[in-house]
Amino acid sequence: MNSNIEALACKDVLRTIFENLPLADLARAACVCRLWFSLASDRELQTRAFRSPWKLKEVMGNPSSSGFWRDNSLGRFAISHRLARVDSVASLAVKYSVQVMDIKRLNNMMSDHGIYSRERLLIPVSNPDLLIGGTCYIELDPYANREVAVLYLEGGPDQMVNCPNRVSSDRGKRRIIDSLKRSMQVDDGTAQYYLSVSDGDPRAALMEFSEDLRWEWQSGLA
Numbered sequence: 515m516n517s518n519i520e521a522l523a524c525k526d527v528l529r530t531i532f533e534n535l536p537l538a539d540l541a542r543a544a545c546v547c548r549l550w551f552s553l554a555s556d557r558e559l560q561t562r563a564f565r566s567p568w569k570l571k572e573v574m575g576n577p578s579s580s581g582f583w584r585d586n587s588l589g590r591f592a593i594s595h596r597l598a599r600v601d602s603v604a605s606l607a608v609k610y611s612v613q614v615m616d617i618k619r620l621n622n623m624m625s626d627h628g629i630y631s632r633e634r635l636l637i638p639v640s641n642p643d644l645l646i647g648g649t650c651y652i653e654l655d656p657y658a659n660r661e662v663a664v665l666y667l668e669g670g671p672d673q674m675v676n677c678p679n680r681v682s683s684d685r686g687k688r689r690i691i692d693s694l695k696r697s698m699q700v701d702d703g704t705a706q707y708y709l710s711v712s713d714g715d716p717r718a719a720l721m722e723f724s725e726d727l728r729w730e731w732q733s734g735l736a
Contacts, residue, residue: 528553537563541584555580568645575652577661578724582652591650592620592636592662594671603629610637621657631689632657636664654720656693671717690716698723 532540532553540563544554553559560583561573567586577583595606603626607614616638621628629635636658639645650663651671664671687709694705694716705719712718 525549525553529556529559532556532559533562535563536567537584537586568642569647570645570650571647572649573652573663574649575721576725577652578654578728579661582661588639588642590663591639591645592658592664593639593644594634594664594666595637596634597629597632601629602626603635606635606637610640612638612640621655622659623657636662639665653717654697654724656690656697656716656720659697687714694719 528550532543535543537560540554540559544551560580564583564586565571565573568588568591593610595601595610603614603617603623607617617623617635618626618628620636620638621632623629636655644665644667648665649670650665652661653664653671654661655664691702691705691709694700694709695702697720698705698708700723708719708723709716712722
């Protein structure tokens with residue numbers, strides 16, 4: 515009996531056990547005691563549990579909150595679709611075998627016209643086989659206003675063929691800044707600062723902002 519109790523206090527034994535737990539059980543284990551919390555909160559264990567049910571190859575990026583890892587349901591994932599002039603919400607729904615309302619809900623679109631002010635849409639994942647062997651990028655989408663694990667079917671976030679992610683016009687930059695202001699809940703100057711230090715990449719700006727918030731929280735400044 516005592517040997518069993520001692521085993522549950524051994525880090526190596528606990529880590530071996532935790533490596534085989536599903537995400538929900540790993541979260542429960544973190545509530546037992548400080549030792550279990552420190553082990554169950556390990557990034558490597560969390561990402562492994564997050565990837566495992568969907569057979570993902572890798573998950574890139576850091577979420578703004580550790581709570582992100584507690585839910586790895588299919589709804590946590592989305593496909594990034596770079597918009598073309600011929601695209602419509604209805605045609606994308608048919609292409610990806612999803613419902614029109616699901617696309618609108620994920621992207622916070624009130625109507626189909628919202629597609630014309632965007633460079634991409636997030637598409638719900640309807641076929642989990644798409645995730646097998648794939649790499650997802652944790653992103654805070656400025657339109658969806660939520661963090662999702664994004665799957666790029668063609669390359670990665672900085673490798674979209676003929677689809678640069680940089681803001682190239684004053685009108686486009688203004689639209690991005692306004693979107694960043696809403697997502698970050700900051701003033702115009704702060705949004706412009708993060709966009710400038712990220713070389714015009716809105717996703718990188720949001721990640722930079724999230725990292726600064728995390729640092730302030732950890733330093734007791736927030």
